[in-house]
Amino acid sequence: xxxxxxxxxxxxxxxxxxxxxxxxxxxxxxxxxxxxxxxxxxxxxxxxxxxxxxxxxxxxxxxxxxxxxxxxxxxxxxxxxxxxxxxxxxxxxxxxxxxxxxxxxxxxxxxxxxxxxxxxxxxxxxxxxxxxxxxxxxxxxxxxxxxxxxxxxxxxxxxxxxxxxxxxxxxxxxxxxxxxxxxxxxxxxxxxxxxxxxxxxxxxxxxxxxxxxxxxxxxxxxxxxxxxxxxxxxxxxxxxxxxxxxxxxxxxxxxxxxxxxxxxxxxxxxxxxxxxxxxxxxxxxxxxxxxxxxxxxxxxxxxxxxxxxxxxxx
Amino acid sequence: xxxxxxxxxxxxxxxxxxxxxxxxxxxxxxxxxxxxxxxxxxxxxxxxxxxxxxxxxxxxxxxxxxxxxxxxxxxxxxxxxxxxxxxxxxxxxxxxxxxxxxxxxxxxxxxxxxxxxxxxxxxxxxxxxxxxxxxxxxxxxxxxxxxxxxxxxxxxxxxxxxxxxxxxxxxxxxxxxxxxxxxxxxxxxxxxxxxxxxxxxxxxxxxxxxxxxxxxxxxxxxxxxxxxxxxxxxxxxxxxxxxxxxxxxxxxxxxxxxxxxxxxxxxxxxxxxxxxxxxxxxxxxxxxxxxxxxxxxxxxxxxxxxxxxxxxxxxxxxxxxxxxxxxxxxxxxxxxxxxxxxxxxxxxxxxxxxxxxxxxxxxxxxxxxxxxxxxxxxxxxxxxxxxxxxxxxxxxxxxxxxxxxxxxxxxxxxxxxxxxxxxxxxxxxxxxxxxxxxxx
Numbered sequence: 001x002x003x004x005x006x007x008x009x010x011x012x013x014x015x016x017x018x019x020x021x022x023x024x025x026x027x028x029x030x031x032x033x034x035x036x037x038x039x040x041x042x043x044x045x046x047x048x049x050x051x052x053x054x055x056x057x058x059x060x061x062x063x064x065x066x067x068x069x070x071x072x073x074x075x076x077x078x079x080x081x082x083x084x085x086x087x088x089x090x091x092x093x094x095x096x097x098x099x100x101x102x103x104x105x106x107x108x109x110x111x112x113x114x115x116x117x118x119x120x121x122x123x124x125x126x127x128x129x130x131x132x133x134x135x136x137x138x139x140x141x142x143x144x145x146x147x148x149x150x151x152x153x154x155x156x157x158x159x160x161x162x163x164x165x166x167x168x169x170x171x172x173x174x175x176x177x178x179x180x181x182x183x184x185x186x187x188x189x190x191x192x193x194x195x196x197x198x199x200x201x202x203x204x205x206x207x208x209x210x211x212x213x214x215x216x217x218x219x220x221x222x223x224x225x226x227x228x229x230x231x232x233x234x235x236x237x238x239x240x241x242x243x244x245x246x247x248x249x250x251x252x253x254x255x256x257x258x259x260x261x262x263x264x265x266x267x268x269x270x271x272x273x274x275x276x277x278x279x280x281x282x283x284x285x286x287x288x289x290x291x292x293x294x295x296x297x298x299x300x301x302x303x304x305x306x307x308x309x310x311x312x313x314x
Numbered sequence: 315x316x317x318x319x320x321x322x323x324x325x326x327x328x329x330x331x332x333x334x335x336x337x338x339x340x341x342x343x344x345x346x347x348x349x350x351x352x353x354x355x356x357x358x359x360x361x362x363x364x365x366x367x368x369x370x371x372x373x374x375x376x377x378x379x380x381x382x383x384x385x386x387x388x389x390x391x392x393x394x395x396x397x398x399x400x401x402x403x404x405x406x407x408x409x410x411x412x413x414x415x416x417x418x419x420x421x422x423x424x425x426x427x428x429x430x431x432x433x434x435x436x437x438x439x440x441x442x443x444x445x446x447x448x449x450x451x452x453x454x455x456x457x458x459x460x461x462x463x464x465x466x467x468x469x470x471x472x473x474x475x476x477x478x479x480x481x482x483x484x485x486x487x488x489x490x491x492x493x494x495x496x497x498x499x500x501x502x503x504x505x506x507x508x509x510x511x512x513x514x515x516x517x518x519x520x521x522x523x524x525x526x527x528x529x530x531x532x533x534x535x536x537x538x539x540x541x542x543x544x545x546x547x548x549x550x551x552x553x554x555x556x557x558x559x560x561x562x563x564x565x566x567x568x569x570x571x572x573x574x575x576x577x578x579x580x581x582x583x584x585x586x587x588x589x590x591x592x593x594x595x596x597x598x599x600x601x602x603x604x605x606x607x608x609x610x611x612x613x614x615x616x617x618x619x620x621x622x623x624x625x626x627x628x629x630x631x632x633x634x635x636x637x638x639x640x641x642x643x644x645x646x647x648x649x650x651x652x653x654x655x656x657x658x659x660x661x662x663x664x665x666x667x668x669x670x671x672x673x674x675x676x677x678x679x680x681x682x683x684x685x686x687x688x689x690x691x692x693x694x695x696x697x698x699x700x701x702x703x704x705x706x707x708x709x710x711x712x713x714x715x716x717x718x719x720x721x722x723x724x725x726x727x728x729x730x731x732x733x734x735x736x737x738x739x740x741x742x743x744x745x746x747x748x749x750x751x752x753x754x
Contacts, residue, residue, distance in 0.1 A: 064754070066427070068429065069426070151582070151584060152582060153519055153582055174733065262730070280722075
């Protein structure tokens with residue numbers, strides 16, 4: 001009983017301290033206060049540069065506003081117009097095609113390369129450096145390089161295609177090949193970044209597991225299937241979330257290589273928003289498209305986080 | 315307790331953000347102007363960053379500041395591609411320039427937004443707008459007029475397009491150099507361009523004719539004269555775009571035929587002047603600005619200039635006209651506007667510098683070395699005389715506050731037509747998009 005009473009007392013004391021929270025004079029409260037003070041700049045940064053624009057975007061989406069004139073309240077009219085705008089619907093579709101066309105191959109190529117580079121072999125660092133170069137080149141420069149690469153007369157890509165018997169390739173000029181052209185250059189550019197993340201994930205797996213499995217007679221394929229891949233799940237899901245969001249945000253290659261064309265074959269959602277907002281001065285309409293864009297990304301992120309939670313519980 | 319405090323903090327922040335986010339400027343704020351008694355007038359001058367123009371602008375600023383000690387000019391230049399967006403967003407943020415460059419196609423948007431001020435003729439030493447207009451080449455200020463007023467202090471870059479061609483390529487193909495005194499027809503051009511295209515196997519090593527196919531303003535500059543030659547206008551008298559009119563169908567069909575004949579090929583295009591200078595294209599469209607760079611890029615290239623082609627059944631001879639001009643902000647204080655117009659007067663008085671150092675043709679009349687301006691320009695390169703003859707038939711681009719949207723729609727339609735899609739169905743789509751754009 002005495003013990004129980006003491007425990008109860010301590011519990012009450014702890015509860016009391018917790019209730020005093022950051023306002024008390026305890027060491028814990030002081031630490032929390034400092035923590036809060038240190039967190040405040042980030043908190044305000046997040047508020048000013050993320051939350052504020054978010055609310056502002058939604059608010060502007062309810063208006064017809066040309067930047068230079070007085071805003072006119074429309075309610076949800078911009079949203080209803082968007083869903084009948086064939087160019088907008090095309091942009092959403094194009095964004096999905098691009099995003100999944102890029103990220104799915106990236107996941108597997110990056111993982112494959114990470115598995116290769118996770119093992120020691122002669123010249124590994126040199127190869128790793130070469131493979132990582134595209135990641136450090138600016139996307140603008142990268143796009144300009146590929147603009148020349150795709151030239152049907154002298155571009156390296158076209159020359160290589162001809163060397164393997166593929167003739168008459170007009171990557172950027174043909175609506176059926178313009179999007180694959182964008183996907184190829186983006187896979188090349190994005191893979192090294194995710195490869196490095198996978199390598200970091202692989203190195204975090206304790207070697208004991210592999211040693212134990214080897215003693216138990218597991219072959220390389222079984223070790224990959226039953227140790228590496230399950231333990232890489234969190235990293236894989238992180239890569240999935242980030243890569244999909246990044247892919248949806250794409251703008252530069254389309255802006256430089258095709259300006260969204262031919263026709264609207266590569267007019268992704270971010271380009272649709274940019275053109276409507278800053279070229280056509282339809283800020284309300286562009287904001288409504290941005291809100292839809294955000295909701296799409298949010299839905300994808302929620303699905304992925306649910307998957308992550310499910311996998312972790314599993 | 316802790317949770318409550320955190321919750322309160324977060325909710326307060328969100329509330330504050332919501333309240334502040336729900337604030338839209340009623341309109342672009344008005345410049346407060348110079349405070350009374352301020353010793354100096356500070357002006358912002360904004361241009362795009364065409365490299366040769368920067369030192370010329372800087373020299374003229376220095377000269378103006380020396381003669382106007384009470385004026386301080388801040389010079390800002392931005393990349394050409396996004397310059398217009400920068401100007402507009404600067405105005406939207408209340409930080410608009412006092413003097414700035416912009417293209418003639420921006421005028422309807424500027425007027426609708428009340429951004430630009432009508433010219434003050436007294437700054438140019440004349441009393442009326444009519445006298446001011448007489449200082450310039452006839453018709454050169456047409457795109458800048460509204461309600462009987464002129465909304466520019468002059469043109470910084472006055473342009474038309476003519477046909478620039480590789481003489482040796484024509485001779486090799488057994489074609490006589492093109493006449494200078496009359497335009498060939500578009501139909502003749504199609505035949506010549508197809509013959510000038512050179513292929514190795516299925517690879518085009520030289521294309522007959524090229525222009526920047528994905529740049530919307532080029533779509534307008536190339537196709538609008540064609541449309542007008544056929545008797546069409548993009549914008550009807552009622553102010554609505556008409557993409558399905560017969561002349562537009564004819565122009566698009568013509569372009570599709572050019573593509574089918576491999577006289578043009580958007581896939582081979584990299585850079586207008588570089589491609590031409592390096593022999594990757596045999597003919598291009600260009601203005602006076604092309605002459606100096608071409609001579610530098612390939613001094614050995616044998617090229618010449620012909621008038622802009624006309625359709626065989628053209629109802630009238632039409633070429634294109636476009637211009638960049640100096641504008642003064644209507645948002646600036648009267649003191650600043652007065653100083654700004656005087657500054658623009660100086661800028662437009664430097665015809666020799668703009669031509670010799672930048673390659674920009676000026677529209678303000680003058681005599682240099684005892685010669686009228688055009689004559690002076692032409693004596694620097696006799697080929698220019700052909701381009702200058704094309705100015706006489708020039709018409710400025712269509713005027714609409716939806717210029718960018720309509721030119722994008724036009725370009726997307728062109729893309730699809732060049733890809734082989736049915737002309738009429740493409741144009742019907744374009745029409746639907748244009749009507750939606752206008753309804754906004």
